[in-house]
Amino acid sequence: MAIVTETSIGEQLRALIRLQHIDNRIDQVKKLRGDLPEEIRDLEDEKIGLETRIDNIKHEQKEVADGRKRADRDIKEAEALIKKYDEQQLQVRNNREYDALTKEIEAQKQRIADATRHTEETEGAAEQQEAAIAEARNRLSELEDLVKNKRTELEEVLGETKQEQTELEELRHEAESHVDKRYLRAYSRLRQRLRDGRAVVMLHRGAAAGFAVPPQRQVEIRQRNRIVACEHTGRIIVDQELYEATIKELGF
DSSP states (O other), X not given: OOOOOHHHHHHHHHHHHHHHHHHHHHHHHHHTTTTHHHHHHHHHHHHHHHHHHHHHHHHHHHHHHHHHHHHHHHHHHHHHHHHHHHHHHTTOSSHHHHHHHHHHHHHHHHHHHHHHHHHHHHHHHHHHHHHHHHHHHHHHHXXXXXXXXXXXXXXXXXXXXXXXXXXXHHHXXXXXXXXXXXXXXXXXHHHHHSTTOOOEXXXXXXXXXXXXXXXXXXXXXXXXXXXXXXXXXXXXXXXXXXXXXXXXXXXX
């Protein structure tokens, strides 16, 4: 196992500081876009939901229309049968045949009543469906305009920051190549876990990132001969003078 010298640890601390500072700038560039990407995704999801709703209502409308057609056929067929049975009653020879035809006539009248009730019920449903589709289409039109405007706004921001981000990404790649793989893995894990993305912080007035640092740890940090992590957050703590001098060398 290779022995890490004081010089190599000092260089690793500088490399981590450079990487963190570049990442901070990249984060700032991304923040300029604000919540636009998320807002656009939310609006597009709502559009998909409305389009699905319209399709479902149209399917329901078809079912209602088919049901009304069946009801109309039932009424016509029942009326024709009633007329037929009425004529047959005039020709019956006994009460049994007459009663049988009367039952058939009553059955067809009930069939007409059921079909009529179904038609009346679907009339209200059809009106509600048309209103729901109109409302969904109005909102869909609003969403299309909103998405268009948000996309235009995002493209403007991206246009303004694209070159800067490209340059920073190149600098980051170079800075990353100078960090030992062990420390780079730890740094990357911290960046993912911490909300503000600050894996490397400086010691300032006995504290780092809002947490007090014990005096003995402060001495170790200022000696710059080991990687010191915050016992509360896991962040890598570096000497303020080293941090500021390293950033000054970067020139931004």
